[in-house]
Amino acid sequence: MRQNGAHPGGKGPAVDVSFILDGLNERQREAVTAPEQPVLVLAGAGSGKTRVLVHRAAWLMRVQGVSPQGLLAVTFTNKAAAEMRGRIEALLGMPAANLWVGTFHGLAHRLLRIHWREAGLVQGFQILDSEDQLRLIKRMVKSMDLEDSSVEPKELRAFINKQKDEGRRPEHLEAYNDHTQRQFVSLYKTYEETCERSGLVDFAELLLRAHELWLNNDELLAHYRNRFSHLLVDEFQDTNTIQYAWLRVLAGNSGLPFFVGDDDQSIYGWRGARIEHLHHFARHFPNTLTVRLEQNYRSTGTILKAANALIANNSERMGKELWTAGDDGEPISVYSAFNERDEAEFVVGRVRDWVGQGGRRDEVAVLYRSNAQSRSFEEALINAGMPYRVYGGLRFFERAEIKDALAYLRLIENRDDDASFERVVNLPTRGIGARSVELLRAYARANATSMWRAAGAMIGDGLTRRAANAVHGFLRLIESLAESTHGYELHEQVDTVIQRSGLIEHFEKDGSERGQARVENLQELVTAARGFTAEDDDLSTLALFLSHAALEAGEGQSTDSSDCLQLMTMHSAKGLEFSIVFMCGLEEGLFPHRRSVGDASGMEEERRLCYVGTTRAMKKLYLTHAEQRRLHGVDNRSFPSRFINELPPELLEEVRPSLSISRPIQQPASPASTTGAAFKLGQRVRHGKFGDGIVLNCEGHGAHTRLQVNFETEGTKWLVMAYANLEVL
DNA sequence: CGTGGGCGGATTTTT
DNA sequence: TCCGCCCACG
Numbered sequence: 001m002r003q004n005g006a007h008p009g010g011k012g013p014a015v016d017v018s019f020i021l022d023g024l025n026e027r028q029r030e031a032v033t034a035p036e037q038p039v040l041v042l043a044g045a046g047s048g049k050t051r052v053l054v055h056r057a058a059w060l061m062r063v064q065g066v067s068p069q070g071l072l073a074v075t076f077t078n079k080a081a082a083e084m085r086g087r088i089e090a091l092l093g094m095p096a097a098n099l100w101v102g103t104f105h106g107l108a109h110r111l112l113r114i115h116w117r118e119a120g121l122v123q124g125f126q127i128l129d130s131e132d133q134l135r136l137i138k139r140m141v142k143s144m145d146l147e148d149s150s151v152e153p154k155e156l157r158a159f160i161n162k163q164k165d166e167g168r169r170p171e172h173l174e175a176y177n178d179h180t181q182r183q184f185v186s187l188y189k190t191y192e193e194t195c196e197r198s199g200l201v202d203f204a205e206l207l208l209r210a211h212e213l214w215l216n217n218d219e220l221l222a223h224y225r226n227r228f229s230h231l232l233v234d235e236f237q238d239t240n241t242i243q244y245a246w247l248r249v250l251a252g253n254s255g256l257p258f259f260v261g262d263d264d265q266s267i268y269g270w271r272g273a274r275i276e277h278l279h280h281f282a283r284h285f286p287n288t289l290t291v292r293l294e295q296n297y298r299s300t301g302t303i304l305k306a307a308n309a310l311i312a313n314n315s316e317r318m319g320k321e322l323w324t325a326g327d328d329g330e331p332i333s334v335y336s337a338f339n340e341r342d343e344a345e346f347v348v349g350r351v352r353d354w355v356g357q358g359g360r361r362d363e364v365a366v367l368y369r370s371n372a373q374s375r376s377f378e379e380a381l382i383n384a385g386m387p388y389r390v391y392g393g394l395r396f397f398e399r400a401e402i403k404d405a406l407a408y409l410r411l412i413e414n415r416d417d418d419a420s421f422e423r424v425v426n427l428p429t430r431g432i433g434a435r436s437v438e439l440l441r442a443y444a445r446a447n448a449t450s451m452w453r454a455a456g457a458m459i460g461d462g463l464t465r466r467a468a469n470a471v472h473g474f475l476r477l478i479e480s481l482a483e484s485t486h487g488y489e490l491h492e493q494v495d496t497v498i499q500r501s502g503l504i505e506h507f508e509k510d511g512s513e514r515g516q517a518r519v520e521n522l523q524e525l526v527t528a529a530r531g532f533t534a535e536d537d538d539l540s541t542l543a544l545f546l547s548h549a550a551l552e553a554g555e556g557q558s559t560d561s562s563d564c565l566q567l568m569t570m571h572s573a574k575g576l577e578f579s580i581v582f583m584c585g586l587e588e589g590l591f592p593h594r595r596s597v598g599d600a601s602g603m604e605e606e607r608r609l610c611y612v613g614t615t616r617a618m619k620k621l622y623l624t625h626a627e628q629r630r631l632h633g634v635d636n637r638s639f640p641s642r643f644i645n646e647l648p649p650e651l652l653e654e655v656r657p658s659l660s661i662s663r664p665i666q667q668p669a670s671p672a673s674t675t676g677a678a679f680k681l682g683q684r685v686r687h688g689k690f691g692d693g694i695v696l697n698c699e700g701h702g703a704h705t706r707l708q709v710n711f712e713t714e715g716t717k718w719l720v721m722a723y724a725n726l727e728v729l
Numbered sequence: 730c731g732t733g734g735g736c737g738g739a740t741t742t743t744t
Numbered sequence: 745t746c747c748g749c750c751c752a753c754g
Contacts, residue, residue, distance in 0.1 A: 077743065105744045129744075203744045238743095271742065370740050372746090392742085429730065551744065571741050593740055609741080632739065633745035 019091070020058050024051075031291040032056045034258075036064070038285035040236075040278070041260040044322045045307070045615035046298030046577065049260045050080075053232055054087040056258055057099075060230055061092070068098040072228040074247070075103055076235050078552045080575070084234065100228075104243050105203055106551055108210035112201070113539065113547075118220060119213050121201065124414050124543050127550035128195070128202040131398065133157055136419045140194055141187070143441050151187065159184045160191060164204035165272045166241045167211060197450055198418040207242045214249045225252050236261030236281075240272035248284065257285060263318050264311050267571060267609045269601070279318065296322045298577050298618050300329025306621070306647045307614045313646050314604045322615070330620050331653040334644060337626040338694065339635075340373070340585075344380035346624060346655075347582050351386065351565055354580060361387065363579040365566040367613050369591040372631075373584065374567050381565065391568035396554030401507060401518040402525055406549055408497045412482040413543050416450035425451075428506035431470040436463060440471075477501070490541045491530035498522045528554075570613040581617035583610075586625040586641035610643045623652075627694075628710055635710070684729040685709060692729065 021029055028048055031041045032055045043049030057073060060066040073088075075081045085101045100107060109127070112119050128136065137160075138153045163173065170189040176182050195201065201209065214221045231251055233239070236259040239247070251257050259281065266275040282288040296304055304322045311317070337343035351364055366377055374390050381388045396402065404427055407420035415421075422441075426432040439462060444454035455475055459468045481500060485493040498504050507518040534544040566578065585591055591610070596602030614621060625640045644652075683695045693709040709726075 103744065109744095127744090206744080268742075270740085372739075375745095426730090431730095433730075553744080569741065590740095595740065605741095630745080 015063055017059070017063055020055050020062065024048075024055065025295055027291055027293050027295065028052050028055070031258075031293070032059050033063075034289050034291070036256055038256060038281075038288040039258045040281045040285075040288055040290045041258070041293060042278075042290065042318055042320055043260050043262055043293040044296060044320050045262065045265060045612070046296040047293035047322070048297060049262075049293065050084065050087065050234070052293065053234055053258075053260055054084060054091055057088050057232060058091045066230055068096055069100075069227060070229045071099055071232060072107070072230070072250075073099070073101040073232040074107060074234065075101075076238055078103055078106070080234060081106065103551075104239075104246070105206050108206040108246075109547060109551060111210050111213060112206065113536070115213060115217075115220060118217050119209050121209070122199040122414075123538065125199045125201050126410055126414060126417060126543070127206070127547055128200050128419060129398070129550050129553070130157070130203065131403070132200075132419050132550075133202045135423070136194065136200075137187075137191060139422060139441070140191060143438075143445060144187075144190070151183065156184060156187055156191075160188050161202075161204045162272070163188060164202075164208045164242065167208060167245055169208075193448075194418065197448065198416050199414050200417065200419060204242075207246065211242055211246045211249065214246065221249070221252075224250060225255060229254070229256060231255055231257045231259075233257065233259040233261075237263055237266040237275055237278050238268050238273045239277050241274060244274065244277045251285070257281075262320075263316075264314070264320060264608055265574065265612050267574065267605060267612055269605050275316070279316075292320055294320055294322055296324045296615075299324065299615060300327060300619060302328045302331060302651050303614060303617050303621050306332055306651050307611055309648050309651075310607065310614065310643060310646050311611045314607055316601075316604060332621045332623060332647070332651050333655050334652050335622065335624045335655040336640070337624055339626050339628045340376040340630060341380065343584060343624050343626045344376040347377065347584065347622070348380045348384045348386060350582075350622065351580075352384065359579070361563045361565040364582070365568065365573060365576070365578040365580070365616065366582045366584060367568060367570045367573050367616065368584045369570060369593060369609075370585075371569060373590075377567055377584075387562060387564045388567055389564040391556065391566070391572045393556050395556045396521075396524070396528075397549040398553050399518075399521055401503070401521055402549075404503055405494070405498050405501075405522055405525055406546060408478070408481065408501045408503070409494065409542060410546055411452075411478050412485070412493075412497070413540065413546060415452040415478070418444070418451045421451040421455075424501070425455075425471075425474055428502045430474060430502075432467060432474065436467040436471065439463060439467075489530075490532060490545055491526050493542060494529040495526045498525070570609050573616050574612050577616055577618055579618050580620045580622070581613070582622045582624060583613045584624045585629070586623050586644055587629065587638040588641055589636075589638060590629070590631075591641055591643070607643065607646075610641075686727040686729055688725055 020032065024032060025048075028051065031039060031052050034056075041049065041052060043052065053073070057071060060071060061068060073081075073084055075084060081102050085096065085099070088099065088101070089096050100110075102110065112121060112125070116123050116125065134153055134157050137157050141151050141153055141156065163169075170185050170192065173181075173185045173188070176185060195205070214224070228250060231247060233247065238261075247257065261278050263275055263278045266273060266278075269275065282290060299307075299322075301324050304324055305328075308321050335343070335346050337346055347366055351361065354364060355361060368374065368377075371392055378388070378390065397406070404424055407417075407423040410417045410420040411424070422437065425437060440451050440454045440458060443449075443458055443462065444451050447454065447457075449457075452475075455471050459472050459475075463471060477500070481497055485496050488496065504519055504522060507515045507522070509515070510518070529545060532541070532545050532548065534541065534548070536544055570583070589597070592603055592606035596606045623644060625644070626638060628635055629638050630636075684692065685695060686692050687709070690709075695709055
């Protein structure tokens, strides 16, 4: 962030480039000022990769004279895109409205909106999120009543998305002999037809269509190749087949890629990301300049040494070694907890100490492999009265009531949107039962038309008088909403719809706290609509708002700005940094996860995940594991993760349980053989009948004190201390 | 049509 | 253990 001093740049005689180059290290500068050739930046964790991208963009525009329209900057998340745009604007000191910065999906969407005709779409096409997609598939599978083995909708969705991510249409897949495969392919085709008829596009379809847009329209492709002379890509190791194909086609032989990524941080192989894209980049783009950013500005030397040692156990690497000009800092603390409750209490205790010394909670993260692990931490935090925030979970536009309201709005925009039609045709209940909906569905299928049209046709013929009336009422409601809100401001339109559709009333009448929360969320939707601005000559603001809702699901939880301890999975932590990081549950079977153990590439991805977690820590890293963990309701003995053993022992420091667990169990009121012995959690004890074990937990006071003991042979038992006659070992 | 109980399944996530 | 899903009832 240092930007002082005048400095003659190496290039561009007439331009003062010091504001772009000052404060960059040698390697960063090499990347930023690279000549016009393909550039691959291998950017280690915390090595300033976003900075390099941002400064490269500024360099191209200010020094190389590339116009903002000549740049295309691609990221994976909306958050990253917003950050990149913000930083470019800050560096240039001006808004960069002409600059295309966005996610793959966002950019594909933008292109398809402009070229909907060439892409073979309807103008007002809308986007299905993955939940919409699943619902649509479920209905489709159900309505087709397949003779034999029923199809699992989630499997079918995974199949379809995978094919699309690999760039394959049903017609590329006809040759299968396997029955299930053939069925999947045929369903894939039916699914496509349904989407087509309804004017719906799922996430993978956005990318595939955008790719096909290039392939099928030479002039268009030529135009965009000419326009986007420079392609900037962030988190390149996360690109899947279709994303990379899209980039390659766009680049052609003349486009100049500037791709930044880190093969050691590739943790999304399971959702189609191809680390090979990084490995093969130089082969695909001749004359590539590869720059390694290895100087780390985030972590202590100790943390980096640990990370380097860990990742060295992977084989498929391009090779990279992080270093810092700073100090080694504190050793890495390893805590062996007795169980997950003890683990959580340890973490809470340490955070409390940190806060006691004036530290902020939001500079501390608790990272775990799977979401279920958050529970024990939440319990301990609630107990301790410490504010926290859990990442993940439903986001605003994914909430059921919000999607209900959006479904009404989508119908107003496009009557043929079957997904939306089915969602709200009987919500709130208006006497259109499953039977009637089924009839409509069958009619629509038989006549290759939409539910809306089917409804119109069947009012006069095919439905009972009652049902016909109800359906008619629904059609009139939508028409009337569309007509009467025409020309309204977006937020007025939304407000009218949630009122007149009966949604508000429906949730109010619920009476429960949940119903109240839903009403509030609907009102929040009006607020969101009020704050939404987008201009497009051809599309209504409503249509754009709906796309926005699908493409940017909004925040999860409340954006509470208060000082909260951060709880999240290691996956969610990618790209973030914290003063203190607790990596928890480092146990074989949990991390590395049992589903990855035994598979070489799966194991390497687990290790990369561990690398990602490790490199989130700036000052202090804690590793914890429990000797026993309750998972799915059963207690299991667990063993320390191999990842702990892969770290150089001299960097580690074992935390003595007695130092942190100072919770002596209350003395029993009645004398027992244990009188006088201060039981501690973890204390080894002997029982006359059950043999030896470890104290895991204690509850109650005085004569009612109960101990939970894990016996070596008998498993875990609760014992009343006064009668148990436990012997301290 | 909405709910409650029985059943099975339970990495990781963004768009 | 807990959550979501499906089916049987009121």
